[in-house]
Structures are given as structure tokens and as C-alpha cells.
Amino acid sequence: MELVHGKPCSSGSATPSSDQEDMDLRRGPWTMEEDFMLINYISNHGEGRWNSLARHAGLKRTGKSCRLRWLNYLRPDVRRGNITxxxxxxxxxxxxxxxxxxxxxxxxxxxxxxxxxxxxxxxxxxxxxxxxxxxxxxxxxxxxxxxxxxxxxxxxxxxxxxxxxxxxxxxxxxxxxxxxxxxxxxxxxxxxxxxxxxxxxxxxxxxxxxxxxxxxxxxxxxxxxxxxxxxxxxxxxxxxxxxxxxxxxxxxxxxxxxxxxxxxxxxxxxxxxx
DNA sequence: AACTTCTCCAACCGCAGGGTT
DNA sequence: TAACCCTGCGGTTGGAGAAGT
Incomplete structure (x- = not known):
């Protein structure tokens, strides 16, 4: 499955380098490696500013994506299973x-x-x-x-x-x-x-x-x-x-x-x- | 077995609002 | 105080698997 996309529309995007970063951003389903990187980083450094967290953790994801993945799936207290x-x-x-x-x-x-x-x-x-x-x-x-x-x-x-x-x-x-x-x-x-x-x-x-x-x-x-x-x-x-x-x-x-x-x-x- | 339709849910998007510079 | 950045929210989408034909 192709996971790396360019941003569909980057209105008012700034520098060529940030455009390049945007082009490298991954989207779509998270891999086990990415999950591990995120969990590992948060367990060592805690949650913080998601955009910088994504960069420092070495994840080619937006901070938004990292936040969503953590809150909805990776957080240890997330309950899974049927709604009682x-x-x-x-x-x-x-x-x-x-x-x-x-x-x-x-x-x-x-x-x-x-x-x-x-x-x-x-x-x-x-x-x-x-x-x-x-x-x-x-x-x-x-x-x-x-x-x-x-x-x-x-x-x-x-x-x-x-x-x-x-x-x-x-x-x-x-x-x-x-x-x-x-x-x-x-x-x-x-x-x-x-x-x-x-x-x-x-x-x-x-x-x-x-x-x-x-x-x-x-x-x-x-x-x-x-x-x-x-x-x-x-x-x-x-x-x-x-x-x-x-x-x-x-x-x-x-x-x-x-x-x-x-x-x-x-x-x-x-x-x-x- | 092959194909289509349906269901579920993870992940995305745009927007609003608050904080910072 | 305007511009920018970040976070959080609600709506929507699309892929995977299940169910039906």
C-alpha cells in the first residue's frame, strides 16, 4: 500500500523546504514501527507539542496525525471492544x-x-x-x-x-x-x-x-x-x-x-x- | 468460487479558538 | 494587534473484512 503522499492542497505554503517536508509526510494507516516510535518517544518524553514531537520522534507524520493516533489508539487507557x-x-x-x-x-x-x-x-x-x-x-x-x-x-x-x-x-x-x-x-x-x-x-x-x-x-x-x-x-x-x-x-x-x-x-x- | 453489497472504524480534513510572537 | 502556530473538535471518507447472492 502506498503510504506516502503529497499534501493535496497546501494553501499559502511557505518555503520550498517546507513543501519538501510536506511531500515526505506519510498518511494512511500506521505501521507497527511508527506506533513503536511514537509510544517510545512519549514514554520517554511525555506528550507535548505534537508538531515538534512528530519531528523529534523521527516520524514523518503531522503532529495532528500523531495526536490522533495516540489519543484514539495507543494510549494505555484506551478501552477496546464492544460498547456495553x-x-x-x-x-x-x-x-x-x-x-x-x-x-x-x-x-x-x-x-x-x-x-x-x-x-x-x-x-x-x-x-x-x-x-x-x-x-x-x-x-x-x-x-x-x-x-x-x-x-x-x-x-x-x-x-x-x-x-x-x-x-x-x-x-x-x-x-x-x-x-x-x-x-x-x-x-x-x-x-x-x-x-x-x-x-x-x-x-x-x-x-x-x-x-x-x-x-x-x-x-x-x-x-x-x-x-x-x-x-x-x-x-x-x-x-x-x-x-x-x-x-x-x-x-x-x-x-x-x-x-x-x-x-x-x-x-x-x-x-x-x- | 467469484462477485457485489454492507458494515465498521481508523484516519483524514476543514474549521474554530486560544496562545505566542 | 495582526500574523502565525498549535490544538481540539466534529464531519467525512475510504479501506478491510463480513455477509449476502
Whole structure:
């Protein structure tokens, strides 16, 4: 594969020598040697100004490229593997608050990069929207996310779907139910908080669960889709920026019971603080 | 087996904003 | 204070592998 390119357009480029440097810059996939050089340099000197870092490390890459490679791939704390239900829930929730603020969302998912979250959104979430034949930014789709997808994720988490890893802890913050230790979703307001990052194992079963969930979501959402009576006119759900409480109580009463799709006996009020 | 289509994700691009000279 | 440089962000692209025909 040809990796060395000239810059396609170097508007207002300066000297012939810098043009020559531009011509020598590598683009495209990183090689193991380049990765090693970058890791080695950063482990010895730390991160710094990326352009000079790229030069001093002997990499024929832009500082931008080095930064991206380090942050998205080489950093030791980068988590790889499938997005867990907990992480999906957080992404959906945070996206409903902040929109495409990927880096801001990523700050709340330790080890996950903005790029990864952005890719997740584009591949998974937009796929759902496509299957439902609606725009990902439409109110209809947002309602499906809020009233179907997120409760389903909570249900899965509640059912023990998070046993693949222990990155989240659940605890009552409103005196409801308690349950003592972590890992229990119960009645009342539930605090969903990150406690650490841990490598994901058992990828196979996660994929199967995700596929099942996707099928389930699409079928259930299309079977009871767009019924205005199910959606509260003031169901904005998401509150202020400090603390978001999604009240699924009303939804459960008016939707799940009313359509024979009851998913739980619990009244789920879910919030998380950061 | 060969070809096409789809999906995923790493990497690129342009732009905005902040810092430095 | 204008010009330049660097960083970070969000949008987009293109290649590799998987899935379908």
C-alpha cells in the first residue's frame, strides 16, 4: 500500500523546504514501527507539542496525525471492544443532552474516545433510525430512544446484562429500595456512576445480546410507533445540566401497561451525577 | 468460487479558538 | 494587534473484512 503522499492542497505554503517536508509526510494507516516510535518517544518524553514531537520522534507524520493516533489508539487507557449496555445508556442520555458533542460525551466514558462514540452513533444509532425510516434527529426517533431503547437497556442492566464487566455501580440516591451494595437497580431514583474502566471480555455474547436487542427494539417500536397518546406533551425528560432525571414512571403507566408491553413491575426513575 | 453489497472504524480534513510572537 | 502556530473538535471518507447472492 502506498503510504506516502503529497499534501493535496497546501494553501499559502511557505518555503520550498517546507513543501519538501510536506511531500515526505506519510498518511494512511500506521505501521507497527511508527506506533513503536511514537509510544517510545512519549514514554520517554511525555506528550507535548505534537508538531515538534512528530519531528523529534523521527516520524514523518503531522503532529495532528500523531495526536490522533495516540489519543484514539495507543494510549494505555484506551478501552477496546464492544460498547456495553451501560455505556450505550450513557451515550444515548448524554447525546440527548448535548447533541453531537462527542468529546464532551467521551469525558464521561473513561477509556472511550470521541471518535469511537461518534462511530458508534453513526453505525448503530443511525442504523436504528434508518430501520425505523425516520431521521435520527427527529422527535419520533428521540422518543423511541427515550421510551423504548433506554428502558430496554436499563432492563438488560437490571437483568444482569452488565455482568460482563464491573465498570458501573448502581446505588440508590433517593432512599428508594436501597439494596445495599452496588449492582442493584431498584425502585426510586438510581444513581448510575462510573467507578473505573475494565477490559471487556466475552465479546461473543455481547454481540449476540446487542443483535437481539436491536431486533427487539425495532419490532417493538414499530408495533406501537408514533402513538401520540403515549407521549407526554411535556415529556422533555431531560432536566438541567447538573443532574438529569429521566422519569419513566409516567411512560410505564401510559405506555407499557396500556399496550400490553409491560416490561417491569418497577417504577424506574433513573438519574446520574457526574 | 467469484462477485457485489454492507458494515465498521481508523484516519483524514476543514474549521474554530486560544496562545505566542 | 495582526500574523502565525498549535490544538481540539466534529464531519467525512475510504479501506478491510463480513455477509449476502
Amino acid at each position: 449496555p451501560e455505556e450505550q445508556l450513557l451515550i444515548l442520555e448524554l447525546h440527548s443532552r448535548w447533541g453531537n458533542r462527542w468529546s464532551k460525551i467521551a469525558q464521561h466514558l473513561p477509556g472511550r474516545t470521541d471518535n469511537e462514540i461518534k462511530n458508534y452513533w453513526r453505525t448503530r444509532v443511525q442504523k436504528h433510525a434508518k430501520q425505523l425510516q425516520c431521521d435520527v434527529n427527529s422527535k419520533q426517533f428521540k422518543d423511541v430512544v427515550k421510551y423504548i431503547w433506554m428502558p430496554r437497556l436499563l432492563e438488560r442492566i437490571h437483568a444482569g446484562g452488565s455482568s460482563h464487566n464491573n465498570i458501573y455501580q448502581y446505588s440508590s440516591i433517593n432512599g428508594g429500595g436501597g439494596g445495599g451494595g452496588g449492582g442493584v437497580l431498584n425502585q426510586g431514583n438510581i444513581n448510575l456512576s462510573l467507578i473505573n474502566g475494565k477490559e471487556i471480555e466475552d465479546k461473543g455474547s455481547m454481540v449476540m445480546e446487542e443483535e437481539e436487542e436491536e431486533k427487539e427494539m425495532v419490532s417493538s417500536s414499530s408495533s406501537c410507533l408514533w402513538s401520540e397518546s403515549l407521549l407526554s406533551p411535556n415529556s422533555s425528560g431531560c432536566g438541567n445540566d447538573q443532574s438529569v432525571l429521566m422519569d419513566f414512571h409516567e411512560v410505564e403507566e401510559r405506555w407499557w401497561d396500556g399496550t400490553g408491553h409491560m416490561i417491569s413491575d418497577n417504577l424506574w426513575n433513573v438519574g446520574h451525577e457526574f
